[in-house]
Amino acid sequence: MSVREAVERLLGVPVTGVRRSGGAVCLVTAEGRGVLVAKQGSGPGATAAEAAGLRWLGEHGDVPVPQVHAHDDEWIVMEYVPPTYPETAAAEAFGRGLARLHLRGAPAYGSPPPGGPADAWMGLAPMRNEECPDWATFYGSHRVLPYVRMCVDQGLYDAGQAQVFERLCARLPELGGPAEPPSRLHGDAWSGNVHWGQGAVWLIDPAAHGGHRETDLAMLRLFGTPLLEHILGAYEEAAKDLDAPLADGWRDRVELHQLFPLLMHAAVFGAGYARQALRAAEAALAR
Numbered sequence: 001m002s003v004r005e006a007v008e009r010l011l012g013v014p015v016t017g018v019r020r021s022g023g024a025v026c027l028v029t030a031e032g033r034g035v036l037v038a039k040q041g042s043g044p045g046a047t048a049a050e051a052a053g054l055r056w057l058g059e060h061g062d063v064p065v066p067q068v069h070a071h072d073d074e075w076i077v078m079e080y081v082p083p084t085y086p087e088t089a090a091a092e093a094f095g096r097g098l099a100r101l102h103l104r105g106a107p108a109y110g111s112p113p114p115g116g117p118a119d120a121w122m123g124l125a126p127m128r129n130e131e132c133p134d135w136a137t138f139y140g141s142h143r144v145l146p147y148v149r150m151c152v153d154q155g156l157y158d159a160g161q162a163q164v165f166e167r168l169c170a171r172l173p174e175l176g177g178p179a180e181p182p183s184r185l186h187g188d189a190w191s192g193n194v195h196w197g198q199g200a201v202w203l204i205d206p207a208a209h210g211g212h213r214e215t216d217l218a219m220l221r222l223f224g225t226p227l228l229e230h231i232l233g234a235y236e237e238a239a240k241d242l243d244a245p246l247a248d249g250w251r252d253r254v255e256l257h258q259l260f261p262l263l264m265h266a267a268v269f270g271a272g273y274a275r276q277a278l279r280a281a282e283a284a285l286a287r
Helices: 003-011 046-057 088-102 135-153 159-170 213-222 228-241 250-269 271-286
Strands: 015-022 025-030 034-040 068-071 075-079 119-122 125-128 183-185 194-197 200-203 209-211
Touching: 003 015, 003 025, 003 034, 003 068, 003 075, 046 068, 046 075, 046 119, 088 183, 088 200, 088 213, 088 228, 125 135, 125 250, 135 159, 135 209, 135 250, 159 250, 159 271, 183 213, 209 213, 213 228, 213 250, 250 271
Parallel strands: none
Antiparallel strands: 015 025, 025 034, 034 075, 068 075, 119 125, 183 209, 194 200
């Protein structure tokens, strides 16, 4: 089914224009609705996971997210937010809002958004959300080792290299810092999903779940989010004001929390990310 046919069926109005925006995303003009985003899901459950994630993240208005107009098993139709340039005020407001969003919490580490499937996606990679008793169990079992196994199957790691990640997972309880309650995470907060528009920062394309808030902060750093230090500075101040300061040494744990996105990218895109993930694991073990 074409994007035009899908949107007309979902919204019940004629589509008068379609423009591909990149990848699986199109901008569509729908009669009486204006310009909207239509996005094709990566695989089974992807659109349901995205819709549930956006609802969950936007529940309290801490950080703006696009409104979901409709979705089915293949397509999701959302609000379009025209892009603008990064601004300091928007960056700082985003940092404060992200701190509030994280502290809304989640039922458990690994919990999916309410109504969202356990088997979700992060970009083109499958991602399992399964409730676990603590962060170390969740992160090792569902965010590190599954992707290490995928990399081994592709010949990207040998047995000795895979053991580096196994040793790291065994030490996650000590390496992860003080225990804290699960946070409400975006889950894929790289710079491409930090959308500057209408004088604010919007979060798009979530891989939402209950997780460790340092994971979102590490993801912001991984691919160079604009005005990052303004975002992080405002976040730290807001977290302290909310009586939930970041634990000492959180900046030293950035590489640990970047392991999941690096391993996911390695499994999908290949050797360069595999080398980067291995270096990050070795650095985390050495601390």
